[in-house]
Each structure stands twice: as structure tokens, then as C-alpha cells.
Amino acid sequence: MGYRVAVVGATGNVGREMLNILAERQFPADEVVALASRRSLGSEVSYGDKTLTTKDLDAFDFTGWDIALFAIGSDATKIYAPKAAKAGCIVIDNSSLYRYDADVPLVVPEVNPEAVEMVHKNNIIANPNCSTAQMVVALKPLHDRARIKRVVVSTYQSVSGAGKEGIDELWDQTKSIYNPTDDKPAKKFTKQIAFNVIPHIDVFMDSGDTKEEWKMVAETKKIMDPSIKVTATCVRVPVFVGHSEAINIEFEEFLDEDEARDILREAPGLMVIDKRQDGGYVTPIECVGDFATFISRIRQDTTVENGINLWCVSDNLRKGAALNAVQIAETLGQRVLKKG
Ligand SMILES: NC(=O)c1ccc[n+]([C@@H]2O[C@H](COP(=O)([O-])OP(=O)(O)OC[C@H]3O[C@@H](n4cnc5c(N)ncnc54)[C@H](OP(=O)(O)O)[C@@H]3O)[C@@H](O)[C@H]2O)c1
Numbered sequence: 001m002g003y004r005v006a007v008v009g010a011t012g013n014v015g016r017e018m019l020n021i022l023a024e025r026q027f028p029a030d031e032v033v034a035l036a037s038r039r040s041l042g043s044e045v046s047y048g049d050k051t052l053t054t055k056d057l058d059a060f061d062f063t064g065w066d067i068a069l070f071a072i073g074s075d076a077t078k079i080y081a082p083k084a085a086k087a088g089c090i091v092i093d094n095s096s097l098y099r100y101d102a103d104v105p106l107v108v109p110e111v112n113p114e115a116v117e118m119v120h121k122n123n124i125i126a127n128p129n130c131s132t133a134q135m136v137v138a139l140k141p142l143h144d145r146a147r148i149k150r151v152v153v154s155t156y157q158s159v160s161g162a163g164k165e166g167i168d169e170l171w172d173q174t175k176s177i178y179n180p181t182d183d184k185p186a187k188k189f190t191k192q193i194a195f196n197v198i199p200h201i202d203v204f205m206d207s208g209d210t211k212e213e214w215k216m217v218a219e220t221k222k223i224m225d226p227s228i229k230v231t232a233t234c235v236r237v238p239v240f241v242g243h244s245e246a247i248n249i250e251f252e253e254f255l256d257e258d259e260a261r262d263i264l265r266e267a268p269g270l271m272v273i274d275k276r277q278d279g280g281y282v283t284p285i286e287c288v289g290d291f292a293t294f295i296s297r298i299r300q301d302t303t304v305e306n307g308i309n310l311w312c313v314s315d316n317l318r319k320g321a322a323l324n325a326v327q328i329a330e331t332l333g334q335r336v337l338k339k340g
Pocket of ligand 1: 010316
């Protein structure tokens with residue numbers, strides 16, 4: 001017997017990818033239901049070679065459903081996730097609402113799969129922020145070998161990280177550059193995103209960091225190790241899908257760049273493409289639609305005692321959201337529900 005799975009936010013970027021990935025990975029689902037707001041009632045979404053008709057989340061009863069993959073933003077999640085959890089359905093949530101709750105596991109299956117076993121406290125598991133998810137997959141095997149002390153990361157985040165409105169704004173503004181009579185001022189982003197970069201994602205905090213930067217710090221500590229120091233600068237770039245990160249890592253022990261490359265080659269979820277020649281590295285366009293997080297430009301940082309630099313690229317709608325959520329469901333099946 002398989003699972004009954006609800007995809008909540010099925011008409012959104014992440015929800016559609018969740019349906020694709022459930023089908024691609026042949027998740028053992030007996031039944032899948034697509035849910036969204038009343039606005040989308042009756043609209044059709046693809047699940048493998050099937051077409052699902054979207055139902056109204058507000059009218060849905062989660063009783064008898066095993067797993068709900070949520071991708072609807074924090075405000076709506078606050079209303080509907082407790083209803084699902086109370087009905088006995090395990091919620092795997094993509095919003096930031098529950099990530100910092102000590103009683104809710106925050107899980108990246110390549111890094112801390114055992115944390116799913118805490119699910120019974122609330123029937124809720126949180127999925128990390130997209131930039132954190134790909135970074136910790138890269139950091140974990142290196143931490144196991146040489147103990148990470150400090151990470152300095154700069155991100156280059158695509159507009160799909162800001163949902164459908166983000167994608168539309170880059171598309172419309174890019175077209176309007178060539179047709180100045182059709183001006184498209186910034187709405188979703190704080191400045192023009194077409195042909196520009198914006199060093200500001202999410203709200204500003206008292207420290208001067210943005211919330212996105214704070215999330216990378218807090219989530220890395222919760223998922224991996226509270227002793228790791230992280231400082232981040234998060235930047236929105238005019239790329240549709242695929243987040244990139246330049247990561248500088250300082251270790252307690254010396255780690256040679258060749259050994260780091262070998263460790264990363266063997267690690268789950270990673271693909272190393274690292275040739276020191278023209279094009280011998282991965283760019284965001286090449287990672288779209290892939291499961292792997294790609295690592296390139298691995299090299300010694302000789303300006304600190306034990307330093308390594310690397311370049312990390314991943315499909316933010318996949319490892320940063322939908323893929324990680326489906327992997328959590330798979331881990332939950334193997335470790336807790338044991339049904340499939
Ligand atoms: N994009 C990423 O890289 C990424 C990464 C990690 C986490 N996330 C998180 O994933 C969530 C969704 O992101 P997204 O990029 O998929 O956004 P999106 O493309 O804008 O889609 C939003 C989805 O939420 C649904 N929704 C919104 N309000 C609702 C309500 N009140 N009731 C029911 N459904 C509602 C929408 O349904 P309608 O179509 O009916 O409006 C739509 O299906 C957000 O929490 C986001 O922070 C995104």
C-alpha cells in the first residue's frame with residue numbers, strides 16, 4: 001500500500017515542481033491531490049502523464065491523507081498547516097514559518113535525515129531556505145573531514161526564488177527595455193532587476209543583515225552544527241532559475257584542495273564539474289531541471305590558515321524547495337511511516 005499525498009500550492013512554481021518530482025522519482029503514492037486557492041479551482045496541472053484538476057484548499061479535509069507538501073507562503077501556511085497536522089496528515093512545509101521552532105525538525109536528507117524522527121511532536125517538518133539547502137549539502141562532507149569554523153558566502157539568486165511574480169517582473173522588464181514606451185517599474189523587487197543586480201532579499205533586520213542572510217546563518221546552525229559561524233551577502237540577479245553561491249570556508253584542520261574535490265565527488269547529492277579551463281565549471285542555466293547540486297572552482301584559499309573556496313550552483317525550485325521536500329517525504333517513509 002502506498003501513500004495519499006496532497007500537494008498544496010500546486011499551481012505555483014514550487015508546487016508544479018513537486019508534482020514533477022513525485023512522478024520522476026516514482027514516489028509510492030496511491031493518490032495525489034492538487035490544492036491551491038479558490039482562484040485556481042478547476043485549473044489543470046500535470047503529474048507525470050496524468051492531469052490533475054486543482055481543488056480548493058479552503059474546503060479540503062486532510063483526514064485520511066498521509067503527507068501534505070506545502071508551498072503557499074507563510075501567511076496561508078499559518079492557517080492551513082495546523083489544520084492538516086491536526087487531522088493526522090504530516091506537513092512538509094516550504095515556507096519559513098516553522099523553520100526556527102525547536103520542536104519542528106528542519107531537514108536536508110543528505111545532511112540530517114535522522115531529524116525526521118522528531119516529526120511526531122507536531123506532525124510538521126520544515127524545508128530550509130533555498131540558499132541554505134544547496135550550501136549545507138556541499139558543506140556537510142567537508143565538515144565531517146576537517147571541522148568547519150567559519151563560512152563566508154555570497155549568493156547570486158534567481159528571480160524564481162520570489163515566486164511567479166518574480167519571474168514575470170524579469171520577463172516584462174527585459175522586454176520593456178527594448179520598448180521604452182511600455183515602461184515596467186519595479187514592483188516585486190525594490191529596484192529594476194532586468195540587466196541589474198540587487199543586494200537585498202527579504203526585509204532588513206536591526207543588525208543591517210537582511211532576513212535572507214539571517215536565515216542562512218540560523219538554518220546552517222540548526223541543520224548542521226551550532227558552532228559554525230556563517231556570514232552571508234544575498235543578491236538577486238537577473239537569472240530565471242538556478243541559485244549560485246561563492247563560498248569561502250575556514251576549517252579547524254588543513255584540507256588540501258585535491259582531497260576536498262575527492263570528498264565532494266563521493267558525497268550524496270553533489271556533482272563536481274571542476275576543470276581549470278574555459279567553460280570547465282557549471283552555471284545556473286546548466287543546472288535547471290537537475291537533481292544535483294553542482295560544485296566547481298574548488299581551490300585553496302591561502303590567505304587564511306585552512307581555507308577552501310568553491311562555487312556551488314543548484315536549481316532553487318528543486319533542491320532549494322520541491323526536490324528537498326520530496327526527499328524528506330521519502331526519508332519519512334523509510335524511517336517513520338514505513339508504508340510504501
Ligand atoms: N521559489 C523558491 O525558490 C522557493 C524556495 C524555497 C521555498 N519557497 C517557498 O515556497 C512557497 C511557494 O513559493 P512559489 O515560488 O511556488 O510561489 P508561487 O509560484 O507564487 O505560488 C504560490 C502558490 O501558493 C498558492 N497560494 C497562495 N496563497 C494561497 C491561499 N491563501 N490559499 C491557497 N493557496 C494559496 C498559489 O495558488 P493560486 O495559484 O491559486 O494563487 C500558488 O499555488 C513560498 O513559501 C516560498 O517562500 C520557494
